[in-house]
Amino acid sequence: MSQRFDPIRVLIIEDDPITAEAHAAYLQRVPGYVSAGIAHTGQDAIRILRNVHQGAAPAIDLILLDMNLPDATGIELCRAMRAAGIDTDVIAVTAVRDAAVVRTAVALGIVQYLIKPFGFSAFAAKLTAFREYRALVGSGAVTDQRAVDATFAALRPTAISDLPKGMNADTLDLVLVALRRAQPRAVSAVELAADVDIARVTARRYLEFLVQTSLAERSSRYGTPGRPESEYRLREPAA
Amino acid sequence: MSQRFDPIRVLIIEDDPITAEAHAAYLQRVPGYVSAGIAHTGQDAIRILRNVHQGAAPAIDLILLDMNLPDATGIELCRAMRAAGIDTDVIAVTAVRDAAVVRTAVALGIVQYLIKPFGFSAFAAKLTAFREYRALVGSGAVTDQRAVDATFAALRPTAISDLPKGMNADTLDLVLVALRRAQPRAVSAVELAADVDIARVTARRYLEFLVQTSLAERSSRYGTPGRPESEYRLREPAA
DNA sequence: CGGGTTGTGGTCATACTGTTCACGGCCAAC
DNA sequence: GTTGGCCGTGAACAGTATGACCACAACCCG
Numbered sequence: 412m413s414q415r416f417d418p419i420r421v422l423i424i425e426d427d428p429i430t431a432e433a434h435a436a437y438l439q440r441v442p443g444y445v446s447a448g449i450a451h452t453g454q455d456a457i458r459i460l461r462n463v464h465q466g467a468a469p470a471i472d473l474i475l476l477d478m479n480l481p482d483a484t485g486i487e488l489c490r491a492m493r494a495a496g497i498d499t500d501v502i503a504v505t506a507v508r509d510a511a512v513v514r515t516a517v518a519l520g521i522v523q524y525l526i527k528p529f530g531f532s533a534f535a536a537k538l539t540a541f542r543e544y545r546a547l548v549g550s551g552a553v554t555d556q557r558a559v560d561a562t563f564a565a566l567r568p569t570a571i572s573d574l575p576k577g578m579n580a581d582t583l584d585l586v587l588v589a590l591r592r593a594q595p596r597a598v599s600a601v602e603l604a605a606d607v608d609i610a611r612v613t614a615r616r617y618l619e620f621l622v623q624t625s626l627a628e629r630s631s632r633y634g635t636p637g638r639p640e641s642e643y644r645l646r647e648p649a650a
Numbered sequence: 651m652s653q654r655f656d657p658i659r660v661l662i663i664e665d666d667p668i669t670a671e672a673h674a675a676y677l678q679r680v681p682g683y684v685s686a687g688i689a690h691t692g693q694d695a696i697r698i699l700r701n702v703h704q705g706a707a708p709a710i711d712l713i714l715l716d717m718n719l720p721d722a723t724g725i726e727l728c729r730a731m732r733a734a735g736i737d738t739d740v741i742a743v744t745a746v747r748d749a750a751v752v753r754t755a756v757a758l759g760i761v762q763y764l765i766k767p768f769g770f771s772a773f774a775a776k777l778t779a780f781r782e783y784r785a786l787v788g789s790g791a792v793t794d795q796r797a798v799d800a801t802f803a804a805l806r807p808t809a810i811s812d813l814p815k816g817m818n819a820d821t822l823d824l825v826l827v828a829l830r831r832a833q834p835r836a837v838s839a840v841e842l843a844a845d846v847d848i849a850r851v852t853a854r855r856y857l858e859f860l861v862q863t864s865l866a867e868r869s870s871r872y873g874t875p876g877r878p879e880s881e882y883r884l885r886e887p888a889a
Numbered sequence: 890c891g892g893g894t895t896g897t898g899g900t901c902a903t904a905c906t907g908t909t910c911a912c913g914g915c916c917a918a919c
Numbered sequence: 920g921t922t923g924g925c926c927g928t929g930a931a932c933a934g935t936a937t938g939a940c941c942a943c944a945a946c947c948c949g
Binding site for chain 1: 729732733735737738739740747748749752753754756757758759760761762763764765768772787788794795796798799801802803805806807808868869870872873878880
Binding site: 599600601611612615635636637638639640641 | 898
C-alpha cells in the first residue's frame with residue numbers, strides 16, 4: 412500500500428535520443444514520477460523488460476512508447492510484451508494519427524494516447540490522470556460497479572488541448588466534420604459556411620487555422636468571374 | 651464506412667448456459683447488436699476466434715468475456731488472444747471483484763468491466779458507450795489530440811460519486827426537471843434561467859455539470875451576432 | 890490591350906454570450 | 920447569539936460570431 416506514495420518508475424521507449432531526453436526532462440517536472448531508463452529500439456526494450464520481469468532489475472510501472480521504432484512498430488512491441496506475460500501499463504507517445512492504430516492500441520491495453528508534438532501541460536495531464544488511476548486500482552478492494560467505474564473514469568481524458576484565443580472547440584469540430592463529409596472534394600469557405608450554417612468569415616477563420624496547423628490544405632479555384640475562390644481540402648493523415 | 655451502421659457482432663464467452671442465454675437476450679434488446687455465438691469454455695472460444703481470424707467465419711466485433719471459465723481464467727484467455735494477434739475488443743462480464751484483476755484487464759485492453767449481477771440498464775449503458783466508441787474510431791481519420799481524447803472518453807464512464815462542491819441537489823433537480831419538460835427541444839442557459847427563476851450563471855453551472863457527466867449534451871446555436879449561444883439537451887437514456 | 894464587372898479575400902467595429910469574482914443571505918453547529 | 924461555511928447572485932471582464940466595408944484578382948467586352 413506504500414506503493415501509492417512511491418514514485419512511479421517509467422521506461423521511455425523512443426528512438427530519437429533528443430526526443431527521449433526531452434521526455435525524460437518533462438517527466439522530472441511531474442511530481443511522483445521518475446525515469447527508470449531509456450530504450451532506443453524494440454530489442455533494447457524487450458531486453459530491459461525481460462530482466463525486470465525476472466526480478467533482475469527494479470520494477471517498472473509505466474512505459475512511454477513511441478509507435479515508430481527502427482526495428483518494430485509500437486503495436487508489435489506491445490503485442491510481444493503481452494504475449495510474454497508483461498502487463499505493464501503503456502502510454503502511447505507518437506505522431507501517428509491513424510484511427511486503426513488508435514483502435515489497436517486500445518485493444519492492446521494502452522491507457523493513454525498522446526499525439527506529438529505536445530506541450531508540457533498535455534503531457535502532465537495524461538500522467539496525472541494515470542497517477543490517479545493507479546492510486547485507485549492499487550488501493551485494494553473493488554467493492555462494486557461504482558468503484559470499477561470510478562477506476563475507469565480516472566483514465567478519462569480531461570484536458571482539452573488549448574486552442575488559440577478566438578476559437579471555439581465546438582465550431583472547430585463542426586468545420587472538421589463538414590470537411591470530412593466532403594472528403595475527396597474540396598470546398599470553398601462560402602460553401603462550407605452554407606453547409607454548416609455559420610457566417611462566411613467564421614468559416615474562413617477556422618479553415619485558415621486548419622491550414623496553419625497543416626491539417627488541411629488550400630488551393631485556388633479558377634474559371635468563374637470574380638476573384639479566384641480558395642478551396643480547402645482535408646489533408647490525408649500521412650500514411 | 652458502412653461498418654458504422656451494420657450491427658456489431660458479439661461473441662459471448664460464459665460457461666453457465668443459463669447465464670449465457672440471459673446475456674444473449676439482453677443483447678437483443680440493445681439496438682445495433684447481434685449475437686454471433688456462444689462459447690462455454692476457453693478452448694471453444696479460442697477455436698471460434700481462430701476460425702474467424704483466418705477468415706473461415708464472419709468477423710466478430712466484440713467479446714463478452716466471463717473471467718471464470720472451467721479451463722482458464724479470462725485473463726489467460728485474453729492474453730492468449732493478444733498473443734495470437736487477435737485484437738477484438740473485449741468487455742469483461744464477471745463477478746470477480748479483485749483490484750488486481752481489474753488492473754490486469756485494463757492492461758490487456760479490456761474496454762469495459764461489468765460486475766455481476768447487473769440489470770439491463772447497466773448492461774445497456776456499457777454497450778451504448780462501446781457503440782459510441784466504435785463510431786468514433788471507425789469514422790476514418792484521427793485529426794488531432796482532441797479527436798483521440800474524445801475517442802478515449804467514450805470508453806470511460808463519468809462516475810458521479812459525489813456532487814462537487816458548490817452544487818445543491820435540489821437545484822440540480824430543478825434544472826433536470828426543466829430540461830425534461832423542454833424535452834425534444836434544446837434550451838439555452840438564459841432560457842432555462844428564466845424558466846426556473848434562477849440566475850443565468852447558476853443555470854449554466856449546473857447545465858455544464860450535466861454535460862460533464864454525459865447526462866446532457868451541448869451544441870452551439872449560430873446565426874445571430876455575438877458569441878455563439880450554447881444550447882443544452884437531455885441525453886436519451888439509451889433507448 | 891485596357892477598363893469595367895463580378896464575386897470573393899481580408900479587416901473592423903459591434904453585439905451578445907460565456908466566465909470569473911467577490912459579496913451577501915441562509916442554515917447549521919456550538 | 921455568534922460563527923463559519925455553503926451556495927446563489929450581480930456586475931465586470933473576456934471571448935467569439937456577425938455584418939458591413941474596402942481591396943483585390945480574374946473574367947469579359949469593347
